[in-house]
Amino acid sequence: MLQRWIVCFLVAVLSTAQVAMAQQPIQKGWHLLDEEQDGYYGISLQKAYDFLKGRKSQPIVVAVIDSGIDTTHEDLKPVLWRNTKDNNANGIDDDNNGYPDDALGWNFLGNRNGENVEKESAEAARLFHALAPQFDNRQIDSNLLSPEARADFRLWLQVQKAVTVTEEDRFILKILNATSRTMLQYDSIIAAQWNKHEFTPIELESFVPQSAEARKAKLNLLRIYTLLQVEPDQTNVEFMEGMREFIQQKEDIIYLREQPATNYRLQITGDDENSWQSRNYGNADVMAGSAMHGTHVAGIIAAVRNNGLGIDGIADNVRILPLRVVPNGDEHDKDVALAIRYAVDQGASIINMSFGKGLSPQKHWVDDAIAYAASKNVLLVHAAGNDAAFLDTVPQYPTPFLNNGTIAPNFITVGASSDMSIKGGLIADFTNYGRQTVDVMAPGVKIYATVPTGNKYAFLQGTSMAAPVVSGIAAILRSYFPQLTAVEVKQVIEQSVDTRHSDKVFPKPGGEKKETLTLREACKTGGVVNAYNAVQLAAQLTDSKHNPKSVTPSNQ
Structure with a gap:
């Protein structure tokens, strides 16, 4: 680096040679296309819908826990979830769920006066100043600590590593x-x-x-x-x-000792992030702050199909539930945990989480929320992150690896794939990867979708874009094959990945030019998600009552 x-x-400063910009055009919506028919290593979406002709679907709620969503966008407004039980904008909690006027979802980064958190400090900086009075510049014998203090000390050691300059x-x-x-x-x-x-x-x-x-x-x-x-x-x-x-x-991070981290969240929400007793903070403004990220994610999943506008989303019968949790900076565990629970209680079948961080001080709350989602048959889809890091040794939270030693069966982690014509390889050069921790790869480079203000569209990239590709496929499966559980949907997506290029060598994310990686080394399944393969497998599973492990899609 x-x-x-x-x-x-x-x-750039000293050279006098002209350097020309590469201007190779990018195919809008390449991630939806089919390699054999269109020449792009996408998810074969049209083939999937051709296969599904004649089958009925039912509406599915997909929660997008993110930075907020532009609810006025022409390609999103028709597919937004609506809370008909509290849609009066009267300042009263009509449905008694603790969130007044939550007609379109909830913003956990605001207050009832309409003020909203825009930026936030890094989690490492926040934790350093919270734990420094106990442990900084002290000789600590962890054997003499109480169980609670010992847990704090373990966290402190992680923080020390993260803030080492x-x-x-x-x-x-x-x-x-x-x-x-x-x-x-x-x-x-x-x-x-x-x-x-x-x-x-x-x-x-x-x-x-x-x-x-x-x-x-x-x-x-x-x-x-x-x-x-x-x-x-x-x-x-x-x-x-x-x-x-x-x-x-x-x-x-570099100046955190001289400049203590500002608690922007506390200043706005007034909520104690370390107390689970207070949970009804925030406001109903899911468009607050910069909604760029969340709007793009929502569009990938569900932008209205076949309306001639912008781009088609992946799923055709979904409702998007916006939950604002991610500021410009690291999110807070309490907000994440409450957002997951809110989504589950409002009937979401899938929750997309295109965010992450390297430290999780209140992981037990998030773990409990993940387990709650599992108990309610809800699938969680999480972006692997964009640090070109090996996640088998470097954690990225939230994670399915729970504190009680179990692995959440309803949690799928997504790395980013590319196309040979865009970046020269099928593995995105920024994606995190891991043979034990990343489940699948999905298109995440130069993805064209909705962005805020004026009904616009743009290319963005990241595992943040790959995760909603998987959420979109999952929504199709849960919509057209409602018999499938969240765990079965995960199994279908994983077992239907396209593995034709699994053993080909590509440049390693973040590596030197000569370092390489195969898809089989980059993720558990060794492949890229494919909607056509997935619906075939789902049909075989539901129509013939086979165990998903014994069924293989026809075109692998």
Whole structure:
């Protein structure tokens, strides 16, 4: 990582060679296509629906625990879940569930005055300051601690590892800040002459500078975009916002001793995150803050099909239940646990969780919620994360591995796959992976779906996009084959993955150029989810009453 940022910055500033942006067009909705028919390694969705013709479906509720959803979007508004028991906007909890006016879902990051949490500190920073008075700079004999204190001490050791700062880390931050300042300077020069403040790398190539200063700014900015692998259709504003967020997260850790973590959640909600007694906080504004992430996730699952707008979602008979839990920063375990329980109580059959973090101080609450979902026949779909990390040794929470030593059978973890024409391999270069911890791979690179404000659509990528692909397939299965339990749906999805390329070698996520990985090494099943395979297998299972382990889809 260090070498990459140094090379990127120094070459961009010092080199005089022109670097052109790659402009290969990306097929919108490639993730839905079929490799044999369309040439893209998607999920064969149309073949799945062709197979399902003549079968009846029933509506399924899919909860999206995320950053919020644009409930006014043209492609989402018709598929939103509605709470008909509390739809009066009268400030009264008409259905007595503890959440007044929750007509469309609930925002656990707000208060009754309409104020909302926008950003939040890193969990590592929050925990450091919570536990430091007990353990920092002290010699601790864990054998002398009470069971509760011993658990805190184990957590403290995890925190210490997470907040360890090296000189290399400090130098990376220095390079990041220098790069950011340079890019902002070039942005301002170009904007002043072009009278255009937001633009993509492709648009920048068409800009004709009228001064030597502007020509230099254009040349160097394009060079930086290329070296940092900025997507051709990502705007300068979006990229700089992402860089600012990344820098802020690094600064939170590096300077946490000098700058104690701010508890933004407490300031807004007034809720004690360490107390399970208080649970009825928040507000009904599921569009609060930046709803970009959640809106995109919801669109992948359920954007209205065949309406001629934007993009088709995967599932055709679902209702999306928005739950806002994820701020700009690390989510809180209590909010996650309560959101899962809320979704289950409101009838969700599937819960999509495109978020995660490396520390979980209240994991027992989340574990209890996962177990509650299992008891109510609800499937949980979780994104593996985007750190190019080996999850068999580096945890990403929430996790199906519960504190009581059991593994939640209703929990599926999703890594991101790609297409050869997009990134040169079938394994996304950012995805987390693990032979024991990641269940399946699903398309997660350059996924086109809904985004907020003005009925727009855009490409985003991450395991956050791969998880809703799986949630969409799961929704089809639960809609057309309601006899299947959550556990059986998981089994069908896993056993119907496309394994034709399982043993091919691809570049290893985050690795050096010569490091490789196969799909079989990247996840338990060794394959990419496929909707057509899944509906075939589900039909065989439900129509012939076979055990899913004894049935194999016809085209593997």
